[in-house]
Amino acid sequence: MKNLKIIREKQRKTQVNVAINIGVAQEMISSYENGRSYPSAEVLIEMAKYLNTSTDYLLDLTDDPTPVRLFNRSNLTPEEIEFLTRFEKLAVEDQIKLIGYMDALDKMRN
Numbered sequence: 001m002k003n004l005k006i007i008r009e010k011q012r013k014t015q016v017n018v019a020i021n022i023g024v025a026q027e028m029i030s031s032y033e034n035g036r037s038y039p040s041a042e043v044l045i046e047m048a049k050y051l052n053t054s055t056d057y058l059l060d061l062t063d064d065p066t067p068v069r070l071f072n073r074s075n076l077t078p079e080e081i082e083f084l085t086r087f088e089k090l091a092v093e094d095q096i097k098l099i100g101y102m103d104a105l106d107k108m109r110n
Contacts, residue, residue: 001032001033001035001038001058001059001060002033002035002060003053003057003058003059003060003063003065004029004032004033004047004051004058005033007051007053007057007058007065008029008033008051011051013051015029015030015033018047018050018051021050022043022046022047022050023043023046024039024043028043044058044059048067052067053065053066053067054066054067054068056068
């Protein structure tokens, strides 16, 4: 979990800071960073939340530390909800076509 150390240091947080905030011993954070052990799913999720990153980043599955953001439909307009609902019902090939069409529209505007 080399990315754990990278993001922790980038945010100027110590192993102790992380450990206290997620409820584990500092030695566990050291163990995770050195690859001697891996956190449980619950601890991994808490670390990702605390460090504002994704679990994939902490597990070294991606180099992008950007956290995954999910849409909260309660903040969407009725039109946006309708669009997403209809989009979800499309076959994957048609979703790809629609995304391509949206990309083309964006390029025409710029």
